[in-house]
Amino acid sequence: MTDSQQRFLLIINGKSAGNPELREAVEEQRKAGMLITVRSTWEGGDAALFAEEAADAGITHVIACGGDGTVNEVVNGLMRVAYDRRPALGIVPLGSANDFATSTGLPLEPGPALAEAMTLTSYPIDVVRVTAEGNDKSSTQYYVNMTTGGFGAEITSSTPKTLKRMLGGGAYSVMGALKAWRHRSYRGTLHWGGQEQNASLLLLALGNGRQSGGGQVLAPRAKLDDGRLDVLLVKDFSSVKELPTLINELQSFPADGEYVRYFTTNKFTVTTQRDDPAWPLTLDGEACQYDRFCAEVVPLALRVLLPEGCALLSTNDRH
Numbered sequence: 001m002t003d004s005q006q007r008f009l010l011i012i013n014g015k016s017a018g019n020p021e022l023r024e025a026v027e028e029q030r031k032a033g034m035l036i037t038v039r040s041t042w043e044g045g046d047a048a049l050f051a052e053e054a055a056d057a058g059i060t061h062v063i064a065c066g067g068d069g070t071v072n073e074v075v076n077g078l079m080r081v082a083y084d085r086r087p088a089l090g091i092v093p094l095g096s097a098n099d100f101a102t103s104t105g106l107p108l109e110p111g112p113a114l115a116e117a118m119t120l121t122s123y124p125i126d127v128v129r130v131t132a133e134g135n136d137k138s139s140t141q142y143y144v145n146m147t148t149g150g151f152g153a154e155i156t157s158s159t160p161k162t163l164k165r166m167l168g169g170g171a172y173s174v175m176g177a178l179k180a181w182r183h184r185s186y187r188g189t190l191h192w193g194g195q196e197q198n199a200s201l202l203l204l205a206l207g208n209g210r211q212s213g214g215g216q217v218l219a220p221r222a223k224l225d226d227g228r229l230d231v232l233l234v235k236d237f238s239s240v241k242e243l244p245t246l247i248n249e250l251q252s253f254p255a256d257g258e259y260v261r262y263f264t265t266n267k268f269t270v271t272t273q274r275d276d277p278a279w280p281l282t283l284d285g286e287a288c289q290y291d292r293f294c295a296e297v298v299p300l301a302l303r304v305l306l307p308e309g310c311a312l313l314s315t316n317d318r319h
């Protein structure tokens, strides 16, 4: 063993701790000489804490073994570590949605995913910092994939599995579900890039990555390393007669459609008025509610083990 050898910490969500395939894969990699420590979570917050402590223990790579929520916790823990000591992030997807792993093209089976994590190159990606106020307290959280607000957040946090499955099929089924389901819209003042707009939205998506909610692609042109957030605004509609236009726009993501707007910015703020309901948000799969929030890109803050040729990296853009 040399000092330059990589040291891996696997942080596994306790509910998947018995996964036999992962156990076997760890054993195999250890036999091949890889230095792997494993910690299993007991409850929410553990994954972030273990990730934060990893740098002090000489860990070079923290591998989040779980769903998007576990990845999100690990990211938050790593962001508490100073940049020059921050370990790289790897992912072994063990959740139900695994949106970040799926969209970046990582293997979805534990064995291949761990094997890849041992050999992949790490690339610097942006992390998004969300500062928020709600329920009389303020907070700071980070995410790497996507925040959805309004309708989208309700889908991911409280929608029954059958409806989620319907929604997985894309914009047409989203609208089908909307027709069958009484929806709410969310009001607020939006600020970005020197612009201000009062809006009543069905859905807001702030994508560093491209998809959330188990396969809903809401930021199809997002890159993880471009210093930008891809913003999708879907305006509320009042009659089903407006649906064909809305559906159409959800296929093409126009910059300035009648119902859909898609653009990029490095900072996006939502402020509600006193009588407006708080916005339900989902940050990388974790549900929360805020009256006021600001999402801001922290450029290239985290190194992540990603497949060579990953379509979400600008370095792989074809010219």
Ligand SMILES: Nc1ncnc2c1ncn2[C@@H]1O[C@H](COP(=O)(O)OP(=O)(O)OP(=O)(O)O)[C@@H](O)[C@H]1O
Pocket (backbone or CB within 6 Å): 013, 014, 015, 041, 042, 043, 044, 045, 065, 066, 067, 068, 069, 070, 071, 094, 095, 096, 097, 098, 099, 285
């Ligand atoms: N030992 C444990 N048992 C049960 N739940 C746990 C345990 N440790 C952490 N958690 C909770 O698991 C949640 C994260 O779950 P995770 O994202 O890994 O899986 P998932 O929800 O099935 O995946 P996805 O987000 O991809 O659908 C966190 O909210 C955390 O509080």
